[in-house]
Amino acid sequence: MTDGPRAVVVGAGAMAPEIAACLAGTGTAVRIAGRDPGRAAAAAEAARGMAEGTGERIDAGPIDAGAFAGAALVVETILEDLEAKRELLARIEPWCPDATVIATNTSSLRIADLADALARPARFAGLHFLKPAHLTGVVEVVPGPGTDDATVAVLRGLAGQMGKAPLLVRADEPGFIWNRIQFAVLRECLHMLEAGIADAADIDAAVSDGLAPRWTAAGPLATADLGGLPTFARVSAQLNPHLAAGAGVSRELTARAEAGAPLRPWTRDGGPAIAALRARALRAGREIAAARRAIGG
Numbered sequence: 001m002t003d004g005p006r007a008v009v010v011g012a013g014a015m016a017p018e019i020a021a022c023l024a025g026t027g028t029a030v031r032i033a034g035r036d037p038g039r040a041a042a043a044a045e046a047a048r049g050m051a052e053g054t055g056e057r058i059d060a061g062p063i064d065a066g067a068f069a070g071a072a073l074v075v076e077t078i079l080e081d082l083e084a085k086r087e088l089l090a091r092i093e094p095w096c097p098d099a100t101v102i103a104t105n106t107s108s109l110r111i112a113d114l115a116d117a118l119a120r121p122a123r124f125a126g127l128h129f130l131k132p133a134h135l136t137g138v139v140e141v142v143p144g145p146g147t148d149d150a151t152v153a154v155l156r157g158l159a160g161q162m163g164k165a166p167l168l169v170r171a172d173e174p175g176f177i178w179n180r181i182q183f184a185v186l187r188e189c190l191h192m193l194e195a196g197i198a199d200a201a202d203i204d205a206a207v208s209d210g211l212a213p214r215w216t217a218a219g220p221l222a223t224a225d226l227g228g229l230p231t232f233a234r235v236s237a238q239l240n241p242h243l244a245a246g247a248g249v250s251r252e253l254t255a256r257a258e259a260g261a262p263l264r265p266w267t268r269d270g271g272p273a274i275a276a277l278r279a280r281a282l283r284a285g286r287e288i289a290a291a292r293r294a295i296g297g
Contacts, residue, residue, distance in 0.1 A: 006031070006071045010063060010092065011078040012039040015105060017047035018133035019075055024057040025134075026161040032060045033067040050134045063088075068095040073158070075127060077105040085109070086117035093118050101154050103127035107179055111144030111172050121146035126169070127155055130178055135279050137286040140176050142169040165289070191244035193263075194252050200263055216288050222297065 007023045009016050012034030020030045024047070032047065034040030037060070044060035051058060061067045068074065074096060078088060085104060096102060102124045104114055115121035126142030133139075139162070141155045152168070159166035169176045175183065189203050198206070214223055224232040252263075262268050 007073040007075065008033050008067055008071045010034075010074060010076045010088065012036065012043040012060075013077065013079070015077045015129060015131060015133055016043045017050060018131065019077060019105065019129050020044070020047035020058050021050035021052075021054075021134040022129070022162045022164075023073070023075075024051045024054040025163075026158070027054075027057075028073075029057045030059075031067055032058070033063045034060070035063060037062060063092065065095040068092060068100070069097075071096060071100050073154075074100055074102045075105055076103070080106060080108060082109055082113060085114055089114060089124075090117040093120070101125075101151055103155065105129055107176075108174050110174060111142050111147070115144040115146055122148040123151050125151050125155055126176070127158075128176055128178070132275075132279070132282075135282045137164055137282065137289055138167050138178075139164045140167045140169055140178060142172065142176055144172055163286075165293075187244045187246075187250065190250035190252050194250065204264065216285050217292065218297065 007020075007028045007030045009020045009023070009030060009032045012032060016032050016034075020032050020043070023030045030047070032040050032044045034043065040060040040062070044058050047058045048056075074092065076085060076088060076092075078084060085106065089102065089104070093102065100123065102118070104111070104124075104126050105128055106114065106126055107128055111124070111126045115124050118124050121144060125144060125147045126140065128140035128142060130136040130138060130140075139159045141152060141159065143152050156166040156168065167177050173180075185207070189207070192198050192203055193200055218226060255261075256263060267274065
């Protein structure tokens with residue numbers, strides 16, 4: 001491990017290597033701390049492969065007091081379970097120096113519900129990376145009710161160092177920004193599939209080949225501006241009563257999840273090729289985002 005500011009990624013699941021690679025890219029020495037030494041070591045090895053010349057800054061170790069000595073940042077990224085996260089946060093907080101910022105990579109839980117487990121919630125916030133974390137161009141910064149402004153400033157500044165736009169979530173609501181949009185779109189897509197409005201291939205194409213490129217150039221709100229708000233208001237009045245609005249999980253999604261059957265069979269064997277294509281799209285998207293921001297977007 002090289003000298004310098006230290007970050008600890010707690011957990012050795014799928015997101016841990018990607019987050020570690022992001023942090024290493026800022027010049028930070030990073031440790032992946034996990035319950036299983038073998039899994040932590042494997043996660044660190046995977047992170048070194050993603051870190052593009054900064055992999056020497058990444059190592060692995062157990063979740064113990066020594067892992068957190070001198071840490072400026074701790075990012076928890078264990079399974080999405082409220083009680084498991086609360087127990088872990090309460091256990092590691094006494095091992096962290098007073099100045100350590102502690103963040104959670106939760107994608108859906110309220111920050112307030114996690115912060116209750118900490119003695120010092122002012123230094124705690126959500127830092128939600130979007131998968132694949134080392135390639136996506138945004139990260140959500142989610143203050144809780146007790147988070148202080150200094151903690152938010154640190155995390156927003158860190159996002160900039162990682163080359164990501166910080167999305168500041170202004171209300172501690174489940175799902176934050178990204179997942180609320182993603183699951184609202186998914187709910188409507190599944191509803192159309194169940195209702196026989198379109199098949200899965202055409203639904204995917206409508207998003208991938210239609211909405212996604214338009215929204216890359218100008219997000220949905222800016223697209224409404226460009227299309228004319230009076231028109232969007234009229235169409236909303238006509239369509240909203242017909243859109244999916246139920247609180248339950250789609251029958252199609254539940255049945256396929258239980259059966260282990262994909263919605264699109266081509267994804268079963270296309271993993272590496274799809275990952276490479278997604279990486280290509282994300283890199284192109286970051287270039288387009290930079291151009292959009294240059295003209296005021």
